[in-house]
Amino acid sequence: IMRFGFGRRPNSGIAAEATGSVISPKKWQTIDHASISFGQAILVSPLQMVSAANVFANEGEWVPPFIVEYAVDKNGNKLQEIKDVEGKVSHKFGLGVRSPVVEGSVAELVRKYLISVTQKGGTAQRAAILGYQVAGKTGTSQIYDQQLGRYSKTRYIASFVGFAPASDPLVTVLVVVEQPRTSHYGGTIAAPIFKKIVQRTLLFKDVLPFPEGNSEETTAQVETASR
Template identity: 95%
Template sequence: DQEFFCENGEYKIGINLIRDSSPHGVMTLQQVLKKSSNICAAKIGLSMPPTRFHEYIMRFGFGRRPNSGIAAEATGRVISPKNWQTIDHANISFGQAILVSPLQMVSAANVFANEGEWVPPYIVENVIDKNGKKLKEIKDVEGEVSHKFGLGIRSPVVEASVAELVRKYLISVTQKGGTAQRAAILGYQVAGKTGTSQIYDQQLGRYSKTRYIASFVGFAPASDPLVTVLVVVEQPRTSHYGGTIAAPIFKEIVQRTLLFKDVLPFPEGNSEETTAQVETASR
C-alpha cells in the first residue's frame, strides 16, 4: 500500500514539465493505474536504477522481435540506459520515448494473464511435409534450424503473486472511477489499461500538442483469460483519450468473441469486484 504524491497535476524535471490529464494528490499504486497518472508513473520508474528498469523492459519483450512468424516483425526501439537522461527515464515510465509494436504490447499485457510469464506469440502451430508428418521446425541444407513453429519457451518476468496483484489493479481500471469504464462488459471481469500517446513531430523535434494515439489493451475473462485485444486509434477526432475512444471498441470485439466462444457470464469463483463492475456497466 505504498503511496505516491502526484504533484497535483504538474511535475517539473529540469526544464521539462510532465502533466496529468487531471490533478491528483497522494495515491496508491492501484490508484495510479486506475487514474492513469503520468506523474506518479514517472516517479515509480525513477525509483528504480536505469539498468534494472531497462532489464524489466526487455523481459516484457520490448526492443526485440517476438519471432511469431509474422513477416517483417517490428523490433521497436528502446534507448540504451547508458544514454538516458533523467527525462528519458521518466518518459519511458509512462510510455513515451519508446517505440513498441502492437504485438509486443499484447505480449507484454499477457504477462499478467499468464501468471507472470512472457509467452512467445506464434502464428503457425506446425507444418506438414509431403509424407503427412507434422514438423515443429525446419532445418536448412547445413542441418541448422532455420524456422520453428508452435509455442516457444515461456520466460518468467515477475512472480505469480505480483502478476495476480497487478491483474486486480488492471480490473479496477474498468470499474467505477477507472479510466476505462467503457470497456466493462456486463457479467464478466475485464482487466486492461488505457493509453493516450502524443505523436512525435519530426519537423518540430518534439511531441505534438494536437495529434494523439488513443489505445486500450485488455483481456477477459480476467479470472481465466481467454482473449487479449489491443485497440489503437490514430489521430481520433472527437476525443484523444484511450478510455473514451478505444475502450468501447474493445468492449464490442471482446463481448462478441466471448459469446462466440460460449463463455458464460459470471463464471464460478467471481468476486464482489465483478458485481461492482456489472453495476457500473449497467448505468
C-alpha cells in the same frame, strides 16, 4: 522492459517482424528516466503490447505469441523451424518457451489494479462488460513529429489493451485508434470498441456471465437469471 518482450522479435512465425525500439539503459539521459516510465522513447508493435499484457493474465510469465503453428515442406512434413543457407535458424514456429517476468503475487496485484481500471472511478469504464470482470489499461500516446523533432501536441494514438474474464482469461484484445477525431483518450475512444469485440467473443465461446462481474447490478442480474 526487455523481459516483457519489448525491443526484440516475438518469433511468432512470420517474416519481417517488427522488433520495436528500446533504448539501452547505458544510453539513457536524465530526462529518459522520466519519459520512459510513461512510454515515450519506446516503440512497440501491437503483438508486443498484447504479449506484455498477457504477463498479468498468465501469473507473471511471458508466453511467446505465435501466428504460424508450423510450416510444411515439399514432402508434406511439418517443420517447427527453418534454417538459412548457413545452417542458422531463421524462423521458428509454434509455441515457444515461457519465461518468468514477475512473481505470481506481483502479477495478481497488478491484475487487481487492471480490473479497477474498468470499474467505477476507473479510466476505462466503457470497457466494462455486464456480467464479466474485465482487466485492462488505457493508452494515450503523442505522435512524434519528424519535421518538428518533437512530440506533437495535436496528434495522438488512443489505445486500450485488456483481457477477460479477468479471473480465468480467455481472450486478450488490443484496440488502437490513430489520430482520433474527437477525444484522444484511450478510455473514451478505444475502450468501447474493445467492449464490443470481447462481448461478442465471449458469447461465441459460450462463456456465460457470472457473479464476479463489474457491479452489484451485475451480480443481482446473474443471481436472478439463475433462479
